[in-house]
Amino acid sequence: GAGVSQSPSNKVTEKGKDVELRCDPISGHTALYWYRQSLGQGLEFLIYFQGNSAPDKSGLPSDRFSAERTGGSVSTLTIQRTQQEDSAVYLCASSPRLGTQYFGPGTRLTVL
Amino acid sequence: DQQVKQNSPSLSVQEGRISILNCDYTNSMFDYFLWYKKYPAEGPTFLISISSIKDKNEDGRFTVFLNKSAKHLSLHIVPSQPGDSAVYFCAASAITGGFKTIFGAGTRLFVKA
Numbered sequence: 001g002a003g004v005s006q007s008p009s010n011k012v013t014e015k016g017k018d019v020e021l022r023c024d025p026i027s028g029h030t031a032l033y034w035y036r037q038s039l040g041q042g043l044e045f046l047i048y049f050q051g052n053s054a055p056d057k058s059g060l061p062s063d064r065f066s067a068e069r070t071g072g073s074v075s076t077l078t079i080q081r082t083q084q085e086d087s088a089v090y091l092c093a094s095s096p097r098l099g100t101q102y103f104g105p106g107t108r109l110t111v112l
Numbered sequence: 113d114q115q116v117k118q119n120s121p122s123l124s125v126q127e128g129r130i131s132i133l134n135c136d137y138t139n140s141m142f143d144y145f146l147w148y149k150k151y152p153a154e155g156p157t158f159l160i161s162i163s164s165i166k167d168k169n170e171d172g173r174f175t176v177f178l179n180k181s182a183k184h185l186s187l188h189i190v191p192s193q194p195g196d197s198a199v200y201f202c203a204a205s206a207i208t209g210g211f212k213t214i215f216g217a218g219t220r221l222f223v224k225a
Contacts, residue, residue, distance in 0.1 A: 004155070035215070042118075042217030043156070043201060056212055091155055100146065101213065103155030 002026055004104035006092050012110045013082055021077045021107045025094030032075050033101060034067055038088040046090075049075065082111045115139045116204050118216035125223050131189040133219050135202030138183065142204040142214075147176060147187045150199045150218070159200075160187070192223045 005024045013019050025032050034046040045059040049069040060066070064082075069075040079086055089108050093101035117136045125131045133147075143164040148156035162169040162176045162185070169176050175188045189196055202216040 033213070043215035045212065045214065048212055093155070100158045100161065103148075103157065105153070105155050 004092055004094050004102050006090075006104040006107050008107060009105065010108045010110075012112065014112050015084060016081055018078065018080045019082055019109065021079075021090050021092075021109070023075045023077070023092030023094075023104060025073065025075070025092070026096075026102055027073075029094035029096050029102070030072070031095040031097075031101075032069055033093045033095070034075070034077050035091045035093070036088040037091060037106075043091065046077070079109075082109075084111050087111045114217075115142075116202055116214045116216040118200075118202055118219050120219050121217070122220040122222065125192045125221065127194055127223055127225050128191045131187075131192045131196065131221055131223065133187040133189075133200050133202075133221065135185050135187075135216055136183060137185075137204050139204070139206070139214075140183070141206040141208055143207055144205045145176070145178060145185050146203045146205075146213070147174075148201040148203060148215075150201065156201055189221075192221075194223050194225050197221055197223045 007022045030051045033048040035043045047057050047067045049055045064080045067077045087110050089106040091106045093103040095101045115138050146161040147159040149159045150156040160171050160174045160176050162178050167178050178185045199218045199220045201218045203213050205213040
C-alpha cells in the first residue's frame with residue numbers, strides 16, 4: 001500500500017503540552033499539504049510544501065503552529081502549548097501535480 | 113473570507129434519484145475545480161475535477177458542471193445509491209497560486225434506500 005500515512009491516528013494531550021504529528025506522503029509526490037477539520041467544520045488549509053520552494057504558511061492559525069518537511073518527504077506538524085481549540089482532525093495530503101490530492105486518514109487530536 | 117462556499121450543509125435524496133450538490137466561488141483566478149468525497153474516520157478521496165476551459169466533465173454516474181460567469185459549479189450524481197452517502201467537498205485552485213487548494217465547508221449527502 002503506497003498511500004499517505006499519518007501517525008498517530010489518535011492523540012490525547014493536556015492543555016499546554018506540545019504535540020508532533022507525522023505525515024508520510026506518497027513516494028515521488030512533490031507537494032505536501034496540512035489541513036485541519038474541526039467538529040462540524042470544513043477543511044481548513046494550514047500549510048503546503050512544494051519541492052524545494054519556501055512553504056506557504058499562510059493558513060497557520062498562530063505562531064504555536066509550525067511544520068517542516070525533511071528531505072522532501074516526511075513532514076511533521078508541531079503544535080506548541082496546545083489549547084482546547086486546537087482539538088480537531090489534522091489531515092495530510094500529497095500531490096504529484098496541481099490538482100488531485102491524496103489524503104491520509106488523519107490524526108484526531110484531543111486537548112483536555 | 114470564504115473563497116469557496118457550499119451553502120447547503122446537508123442534502124437528502126431518495127435512492128435512484130438525482131443528487132445535485134452546489135458550490136460557489138468568489139476568486140476569478142481559480143482555474144481548476146475538484147470534488148472530494150469523505151466517509152467518517154477516513155481522509156477525503158478525489159472524485160472528479162474540471163478545468164476552467166470546460167463547462168462539463170462526466171465520469172460514470174458523476175458529472176460536474178461549471179458556470180464561470182456565475183462562478184458556480186455543481187456535482188450531479190445519477191442515479192444516487194446508498195453508498196454515495198458521505199460528505200462532499202468542493203475545492204478550487206489557481207495555477208498562479210501554485211499548488212494551494214481552497215476547500216468548501218462540505219455538504220453531507222444522505223441517500224435513502
